[in-house]
Structure formats: C-alpha cells, structure tokens
Amino acid sequence: MFQKFSLLLFLASASSFIFAQDCDLSISGQIIDIHNNMPLQSAVISIEGTNTVSYTDENGYYEFKELCESQLRLKVTHPYCVSATKSIRLVEDTQINFRLEHHLEELNEVLLKGKLYNADLNSSISSQIKSEELDRFSSASLGEALESISGVSSLNTGSSIVKPIIQGLHSSRVLIINDNVRLYDQQWGEDHAPNVDINSAANVTVIKGASALKYGGDAIGGVIVVEPRKAPIKDTLMGKTILTGETNGRGGTLSSSLIKSKSNGFNYRIQGSLKRLGDLRAPDYQLTNTGQRENNLSLGIGLNKIDYGIDFSFKLTNTEIGILRAAHIGNARDLVNAINRQEPFYIDDFSYTINNPKQEVTHQIYKLNTFKKINNIGEASLQYSFQNNDRLEFDVRRGGRSDLAAMDMNLKTHTLLAQLEWTEVKDFNSEFGAELNAQTNFSDPNTGVKRLIPDYEMYSAGVFASSIYEVSENWKIDAGFRYDFSNINADKFYSTSRWRNLNYNQLYPEFEVEDFGNQILTNPVFDYHNFSGTIGATHIFKNDWKLISNISSASRAPNPSELFSEGLHHSLATIELGELQLDSEQSLKTGLELQGKINNLGFSIQPYYNYIKDFIILEPRGIETTIRGSFPVYAYRQTNARLFGVDVSASYTYRNFDLLSNFAFVDGTDLDRNTALINMPPFNLSNTLTYTKAEWKNFYLSVNSKFVAEQRLFPDNNFIADIVNTSTGNFEEVLVDISTPPEAYHLLNFRSGIEFDLNSNSLSIDLIINNVLNTRYRDYLNRLRFYADEVGTNAMLQLKFNY
C-alpha cells in the first residue's frame, strides 16, 4: 500500500516536472453498491494507461491527489462487481461517484447478455421488484406482485386471473418479457393471465412507456421485464425452497430452485413450483369453483466464457383455473338477476374440485441464446425462441359435452433475435437489432363450438437502433428508433348474416372464399407498418437528485381478437364483434421522474401524459335478440384518447421504523366523445409501516393499509333491455347497470418474519395476513364484480430455505 502510494506520488511529481503544468488537481468520490446504496470497501480505482491506483476506505471513499490537467479514463473494479469506466477531461478538482452492480445473485447476471436489463441506463421511467420482495408472492401471481409498484394495478377475472395494468393500459398494450423472450400467450384476452411463474423470477422491472425499444415497438402502456436467477462464474451450488400454506383456499405452493455452476463457466439450473388451492372464500360465502392448480418447471444449461457463451433453457407453465360458477350466465335477464341478487347464485361447500367453467393453459418456451464479444465493437448475440401456447376453455355444456373443451386454441411462435451492442465509441453505448417472428394460431374444430379466434398465420419483422450518449458526468441523453412490419393471413368462417350485416360483402368481397350457406369462409389478409421511437435525457443534480425525462411513441397493430372475434361471452352475456377496418394505434407519451432524498425522506415522482391516436376501444352498440334472449352487442371503435396521471412513492426512515407510501392517479379520456375511458384504475394509496430489528434474527413486522377510491371517471355503458317479468309475463324496460363502479374500500394487511442462519444456509419464517379485517368489498377492475365479493382474510405461513 505504502509502496503504491509512493509510486503515485512519484509519478505525480514526475509528470508535473516533465510538463511543468499545474499538477495539484484531485479526483475524489464514493463507490456505491447500486442495489442497496451501501458504500463499497476495497474497490480499486485506476487511471488507465498509468500505474496510478486508489482503494476505497470503509465508507467507500477514494481520492487521487496531485494530478495534472489531462484527459484520462478511470476504471473501477471490485471482486464481486461488474467493472465500470469513465472518461473525463480533468481541468479542476473533480468529484466522481460510481455506482456498481454488487449482489451475489445478480452480479452473476454477467452470465449471458453481459448484464441484466439495466433500466438506469437510458431514460426509461421504471420501477423494480427484487428477489426478496418477490419471494413473498410465491403463492400469488405476477400481477399481484406488480401491484406493489405505484402506477401498476391489475385487471382481474375473479381472483386468480390477474393481468397487470401499467398507468391505465393492459393486455396487448403491455409487453411481458420473460427471460429475454417476449411472451406470446394469447395476451389479447382480458381473461388470459400471463403465463409466468413468479417463482422463476429473480427480479421484475416495469418500464412505464415505450422506451425499451429492443423488446418491441408496440408498448403503448409499457413493458414488464422478468428475469430469472442467473448462474455465477464460480464453483458453487445455490438453492432456494419456499413453502407457503394459506388458509383461504386451504392449500399452498411449493417452489424450489437449484443452480450449479463452475468457475469454467459451465452451469445448469432447475426450478419448479407446484400450487394447489381449493375454493376461495369471500367474507360471507364460499366462492364456488375458484380453485386452481399450477405446475411449473424451468430448466437451463449454459456455458459462459465471459467473451462468448451459449445457453439453452426450457420453461413450462401449466395452470388450471376454475371460474366462479355463478359468473356463467345465459342472457341479459340472467345478468340483471345476478346484479340484483347481490350474492352468487351457486354457493356450495368448500371443495378442491375444479368444475366447469374453467381454463387449462399450458405454455412452453424453448430458448437458445449465444453471444460473442468482438474486439473494438462490443457484443453480438443471437437468440432463437419457440413458444407453444395451448389454451383450453371448458364451459357448462349439455349432453355430456362438459369434458370437451368449448375452446381449444393453440398458438405457436418462433422468434429469431439478433442484437449488437456497440460500446467502443467513447461515451456512446449503442444497440442495434433485428427480429423475425412467425406465428400460427390453430383452433381445434372438434370442440363443436364456433371459433372465437380464427386460424391465422402472422409474419413480422422488426429492426431497431438505440444509443445513449454520456454528455458529461451529470447528463446523459438517449434516442432510439424502431420499425416493425407485420402481415396477418387468417381463414375465418363468418356467419353469412353477420358478414352481410357488417357490410363486409361490400367492403371486402376479395376476402370471400366459399359460401356454405349459413357460414361463409373468408381469407382476410392485412399488412401493418409500425414506427416507434424514443428520446430522453437524464440529469443528476449536485445533491444527487435525479431527473429523467422521456418522450416515446409506440405503434400497435390491431390484435387478432380486435380484428376477428365474433361470439358470445358467457361471463358478461355480451356478443363481441371484431372489426376488420381497424388501423394501428399510435401513442405519444411524455414521462418525467424526479427522484431524490432529503435526509431520511426518499421520494420518486413520476408524472406522465399519454396521447393515443386511433385508440382501439370496445364499447356497446345496441342489443340483439336471439333464441337465447337478448344480449348487448360490443364492437370496436377507434378514437383519440388521452391518459395523464402521476405515480408517487416516498419512504421515510426513523430509527427502526420505515414508512413507505405509494399513490397513483390516472385520468383517461376518449377525446372524440369527451367521456372517460373504461377500466381506468381509481385513485389508490398504499402506506406500509415496517419495524425492523436486525439483532433479533432480522425480525420485521409490517402493517400495510391500502385504500382504493371509488372510480368516478367511467363511461356510461348502461343499456335498457326489454326483459320479461317472469311473474306477469309482460315485458318491462329495465336499465342494466354495468357501468357504475363499486364503492371505495380500505384493506389492512399484516406481515412479520424472522430469519435464522444455519451454517452457510438461512431459514426464514414469514407470517402474512391479507385483508386482516375480513373486509367485504368489490373492485372496479374485476370483470366478475357483478357476481361476488372479493376474497376475505387469507393467512399465509411461509418457510424459506436458502442454501
């Protein structure tokens, strides 16, 4: 140490002698662990091309003295970190802080792509949930875990089908990236939950906008990036097992993962989880047929040689979810009765049996990924993935057909992804990529039920380029552009009367293939060109506050459901009609984020404004009377929409207490009609007070209060139906209120736990009680809110074993 220091002194004095300049400049700063903001000790800071080095002290501080005015490049290394470099022109005493990736699990993300998705990199407005927090949701779903982020809500069908909503938008407008593969799991359906095993995720990042162009250009709402646990490059065996038991549903989840890695870069991973739950219970009654089963597995094998690598992985999720029996109804009269009844018609004793209606979904992902570092350029990677999505929906059927699925859809997607990261130009970090997609959808005709989504083939191709330029230590700007082309070729049977009724025989005579009398076979073919882009800047103030600003534009082609759907939805007794004339929708979203710290108070404020041209909405359009009775008809329309809002989160620490507050507000307006957009999350506020005492085996106890206001901004989709009065036999005009949101509600949740160290292993025990007061409530964003209350108290005991 002393030797090096004298060397430094010598060099410094030598150079000052030679150049006879002012050589009394200094560089100092602090090295911080990006994950927990803790200072990093013993990091090595060197000036490249010289022998000048400095080490950080226990507070993470380092200092170089007596440097001359010059252009130089600093490099920081630390045993467990990804090294970082920074070029500066030294003209005055300078302070440079570095933030390094330091986390055993995540460091190892040096694995394949070199790094995990680093949202800090560009001007994305984003939030992240880490491994430990995710573990607490081991028995829940991705959507439920994401709700802990301000600005993320969920659109539910019952309590098991949970779709994330980012700043008011969901389904096809939110991309889900699982381990660098974009999920194609028939995500268009509002009652199709994402096929992701939350237990396979090490962290989940929500990007609130379209700025992550490499994942797709159609993220009108945002992107959810799920990343698995990765293998370090050292000889080790890491594992984790979580067992959760819960009272509501009388079941639980068992999840386990194991990673074996070697210092030569070879590794293999295995992870699986099993979930079994019976009927859930609302405060006053059993929610009959709401059980669920899940079997998930992921396997991986890879070789990571730092400058090249190859990795193969396989993921399987298999879920069977019961749909509340009372939510399966016949027609508008049944709907009115269900709404008036206030509690479900079918209430049976608790059971583990999952009857019809139910969904059975299997999703498989095969992925092969390789990368190679190329001198003087950066890193090139190539990835092929294949996804196979099987969706069976079982209905209440007559004539012993209940074992036969009413819907049997298979979606296959092949994706080839080539990317080049170009990092060798000073202060620039650029990425280029190309993507090819081939997708086929097939509906099994043996169901004996009309296809909801027709058979189709879709080919798409995309290219993107993005770059981040580090203007100075405190300023970064970034920009990106993406173009996508897609072609969809469908074979669809329309009922002949519908084809004519929609005037398609005039508009699209070229699509007609063969007339079968009642049905007509058509071959709609459409091309879409979509352009998207992003530009943004990040500024770090002197007091370390950070301001991120971003403007992004996303463009989304209509999905197969919006184009082609044609049929009856039993859960809402509606006839839903697709629209062939839809164009792509294009958004322009401006987002800002200010994050900072005032003493013990940390905060993040994220306002945004999203204007969407040709926004596709589903809305009621009249009533049709069939032999089954009358039904409201829903059809798609395009309008210009505007969403604005703000997500705020703040934390305050006082001694052993920690208070975390999140709130989110969004206003969505259909500008053409000047009405509110449907299904906008109401104002919500969540406060969590946590007491921690590290000395008591990492004891913590936390109480969470969640308030969800009544949504007052909603479109009036109520309709008047002529409904037969079953006691007089006369028809009466009845107003069917399907619009009015439920009242505000407030929930209390409780959580506590301790952690034991056992040699190099650890065991933690957590008790989690959701809805402690057994509050009776309904949620505006639950599509089954007309039929039943939400679930009541659920106490969970969780054992987590790390080894």
Next chain:
Amino acid sequence: MKAMKLLSLSLIALLTFSACSSDDDAPELINQEEVITTLNVYLTPEGGTEMLAFSYNDLDADGLNPEKTTMPLSANTTYTGRVEFLNKLEDPAEDITVEVREEGNEHQVFYLPSTSLDLNTTYLDTDVDGNPIGVEFRLQTTTVSNGILTFILIHDGNKFAAGASEGILSDSVGGETDIEATFDVTIQ
C-alpha cells in the same frame, strides 16, 4: 465445439420441423353441436290433430335473421302440448329435446303468459326427482284475448325452489337461460 454443432443442428431441425407443421389447408367447417337453432311448440286440441302452434328459427344462432311463426288458439280449449328443440345446423337436424329429457333434472321449461292472455299451463312430465321438465304440458285457454307467451328453458337452476314445480320462475330458481323465445298470441 461439438456441443455447438449439435445445438445448431437441433436448432435447424426444430426450425424445419415447425415450419412444416403449419399447412395452408383451409380450416374445417365446424358444425356447431350444441346450439339450439329452433324451438317448436306443437299443440293438439282434444280430439283434434297436432299443429305447429309456435316456431322460432334462428338459423345463424346469432339472432340476426330469426323467423317466427305463430298460430291463433281457440278459446275454451284444452291442448296437449310438446316442446321440441332442434339444431338445424346439423344435417339432418339434431333433436336436442332428447338431451333435455335425458338431463331432465338439470332442465326445466317455463311458460309465461302475459297478464292479458287468458290461458294456463300444467306440466305433464317429470324428471328422476319427480320435478317437471316441461317438454310435455297441457295448455288450457279460456276467454277470447290477446297477449304474449314466453317460453324459457332454464339450465342448472334450482328445480326445488318454491313454486318451480308449478311453473313459477322466481329468482330463487336461478340457473342460466338456454332458450328464451316470445310469441304474440291470439285466442279467438
């Protein structure tokens, strides 16, 4: 390197295999099996011959072009009636009434005359639990009058609900509506 070769080989194989699995054949026409396109109500006056009194045809099963026919009834007459459910999308038409009878304890037909229409109905059949199914019934007209008559087929309702066996469709019957067809009726 051998592993690399093997992997790339399997990748190519996978690509080829999956590329071939999608064919360009036109999709199969689905004969909708379960749909009820047609409700026929046949009535036989005492000592007379059977007539097709009411008929509702919804051949697309989506309500755009339903066809309804109805015959006038005679005053002060007792008719024996039977209800027939057909799926005319199948060729020959499938008689769904058979299924309704077989699963009699899950089904019940209700006949709802409007207040102005002077007729009443009685069930003539029973399921395994002794509750009516309503495929066979008696219809008795009294005075000359006009009104509407609605036929409702309920699936999976509570057939033991109070009044259900007398044909009263109260809210406690619940279930889901499989068929709901209304006819204008003249009793002359």
